[in-house]
Amino acid sequence: MKESLEGFHIKLKQDSFLFDWSIGMFGPPLSLYEGAYLEAILRFPNEYPYAPPTFQFSDQVYHPNVDINGFVCISILHPPSDGVSLSGELPSERWSPVQNARSILLSIVSLLDDPNELCPANTEAADTYRRWRDPKIMDMTYPNKVRQLAIESNAKALRMGIIVPTKLEDYCLKAPIEPELNDTERVYLSV
Template identity: 50%
Template sequence: MAAPRANCSALRALSVEYKSLQEEPVEGFRVKLVNEDNLFEWEVAIFGPPDTLYMGGCFKARMKFPTDYPYSPPSIRFLTKVWHPNVYENGDLCISILHPPVDDPQSGELPCERWNPTQNVRTILLSVISLLNEPNTYSPANVDASVMYRRWRESKGRDKEYENIIRKQALAARVEAERDGIQVPLTLEDYCIKTQVKPSNAESQAEMPDFYDDDYDEDYDEFSDDSDYVDEDDNDSGNGES
């Protein structure tokens, strides 16, 4: 898919963030580009934290960034099946940090809990990992999952329905990931990122497409066409909002 029509500041911001996450990975997730010619769509692998229901799972998702990032938030859609109070049936994630900072009393969210340009991919995905284990059930995207989660929590784990579904999904996700050659961390030691030697500038340049280029204005047409960018998923995504 062709890259969206973009402004230089968005491209530069994404280039810097992507390069940083390649050189200094963060525990709990890994990222890569869906297409090396498009910095506006990332594939994410989110690992279930140890000692949680999601332990051993590798949940794949897509992040799509708007052309005015970081002034507007990206969207996240899970590709792996996830039964969760804050995930719609089509995989779209509903989380405050990705909502525009408007005053909406009915949502139960304060503007300060929503998106602001100081956020970045690291803070977003760490918030997603935290949300996996601590769902927001006040404005759920999946009402049935929310009811089931509350029943499981209030019974102090005696009602196993919610737990069994999550563990089954985590196991299935792990099997699929291992089939794709992904090593899923199963212990806290494996989960935590160890300090690694940074690649040299030459190695980094060889591994990373040169999006961060002062001459980008001259090459702008390589990343755009005569029509505005249209998200191919817009027509089939869920209409509900949290």
């Protein structure tokens, strides 16, 4: 939580309880979720890091891998096990103790723009996504629903005083500017 992560506001849900994190997630620019502000809970079990946390959106999200209760279905959050799953998920794609909150959040951002069609948690969203991506059909139901929810979440963010970045340069973290050093200071620092 001490490290900034582009596209996220992270804090403890309650200051005295380390296992529930309140997540505010900005929709990535140049995606259907651009302008969205999605709230979620990242909940760590007592067995963490040997058992995966859960990630649940508090806001409505229309996505093939987000169920109607807001839980995200993604390989990285599936418990470790041997063997390939029915959807073709390899053991190496599932949870392991080397994963961390950063890798989970980055995976979820990636999943928003690139759903896993093989293992949908929301079959309606998966069906409309497939019809949209099919060049013969190009049904616009999926992108229209996602954009409508993004617009509604942006309006909610504005009411909360949160400005959602919509340009890539505002979304991305800026590297700190290094002060200019003269030759004497460079020599001193290199010793």
